[in-house]
Every structure is written in structure tokens, then in C-alpha cells.
Amino acid sequence: MKSEPDTYSIDDLARDVRTHWDGIRNYQARNMIRDHMRPGEQAFFYHSSCEVPAVVGIMKVASDAYPDPSQFDRKSKYYDPKSTKEQPRWFAVDVEFQSRLSRPVTLTEIREKKSLGDFRLIKRGNRLSVFPVSAKHWNIVQKLAGG
DNA sequence: GCCAACGTTGGC
DNA sequence: GCCAACGTTGGC
Numbered sequence: 001m002k003s004e005p006d007t008y009s010i011d012d013l014a015r016d017v018r019t020h021w022d023g024i025r026n027y028q029a030r031n032m033i034r035d036h037m038r039p040g041e042q043a044f045f046y047h048s049s050c051e052v053p054a055v056v057g058i059m060k061v062a063s064d065a066y067p068d069p070s071q072f073d074r075k076s077k078y079y080d081p082k083s084t085k086e087q088p089r090w091f092a093v094d095v096e097f098q099s100r101l102s103r104p105v106t107l108t109e110i111r112e113k114k115s116l117g118d119f120r121l122i123k124r125g126n127r128l129s130v131f132p133v134s135a136k137h138w139n140i141v142q143k144l145a146g147g
Numbered sequence: 148g149c150c151a152a153c154g155t156t157g158g159c
Numbered sequence: 160g161c162c163a164a165c166g167t168t169g170g171c
């Protein structure tokens with residue numbers, strides 16, 4: 001799961017421990033959290049759009065998907081006038097801090113690692129903020145971090 | 148349904 | 160700030 005550290009970083013999550021992962025406004029990403037994420041599953045925390053884009057930590061999915069409250073909040077930048085309580089368009093999940101990687105695994109490193117060649121993160125045109133990670137890729141990234 | 152215009156993501 | 164690679168919107 002990607003987040004811009006200027007907006008919400010692994011430090012913020014370590015402090016909050018648990019948070020609402022909201023503001024997802026892409027249908028594919030929404031489908032991912034609504035239809036495929038389950039409580040107890042693990043996820044990587046990835047810092048995007050920053051000086052050193054990198055996988056920085058591990059978190060745990062802490063809830064089922066639920067309608068993202070910000071879509072109904074007129075004052076939120078995530079407000080969606082086309083969304084109704086009866087038929088919400090957007091969903092959020094709760095996540096819990098689990099750990100930091102012993103060191104960040106940078107995007108550069110990931111690109112250089114042959115065995116991560118088919119990792120979705122570096123697939124051309126990938127802009128999804130939420131996407132599944134195979135067990136193989138999960139393990140390789142962890143190993144790179146030294147754990 | 149097509150497609151141009153526009154908006155967003157995210158690396159660089 | 161630039162730009163590629165998308166996704167979305169809306170006119171037709």
C-alpha cells in the first residue's frame with residue numbers, strides 16, 4: 001500500500017499504531033481492498049512521491065472494508081458528491097502498525113534485483129496505490145531488508 | 148460506443 | 160517542474 005510520506009508516513013503509523021486507510025479514489029484499488037483484503041493479512045507500507053521511494057514497513061489489515069466516511073464529508077478533499085450512503089462508491093480499511101523493515105528497501109534496489117523483475121510495483125504504468133504482493137516477492141523484499 | 152480533453156500518479 | 164502512462168468525463 002502506497003502513501004506519500006509528506007501526507008502519512010511509517011512514522012505516523014508507528015505513532016498512531018492503528019489508522020483508517022482512506023481516500024482511495026481509484027476503482028481498481030477500491031476493488032482490491034473491498035473484495036480481496038481480509039483482516040489479519042499483512043501489507044507492505046511503501047513511501048511514494050518522495051526523495052527515496054521505498055518499502056519501509058509492514059502493517060496488518062485490521063478490519064474488513066467499510067464505506068470511506070470522507071466521501072460524505074463536504075469539507076474533505078475526498079468528498080464525492082455522487083456517492084450516497086445507500087450506495088457508497090469508496091471504501092476504506094483499518095491498518096495496524098506491525099514493524100519497520102530493518103532498513104528501507106528502495107525502488108532503485110527493487111529495480112536492480114533480477115528476481116523482482118515481475119514485481120507489480122515496477123511494472124510499467126503501474127499507478128495503483130493498493131495491489132497484491134505474491135509470497136515470492138514478499139520474501140525477497142524482506143530478505144533484501146536483512147530480515 | 149468513441150474519443151478528445153482533462154486530471155492524477157509518481158518517478159526523475 | 161516535467162512528463163509518461165494511465166483513468167475519468169462528457170460531448171457527440
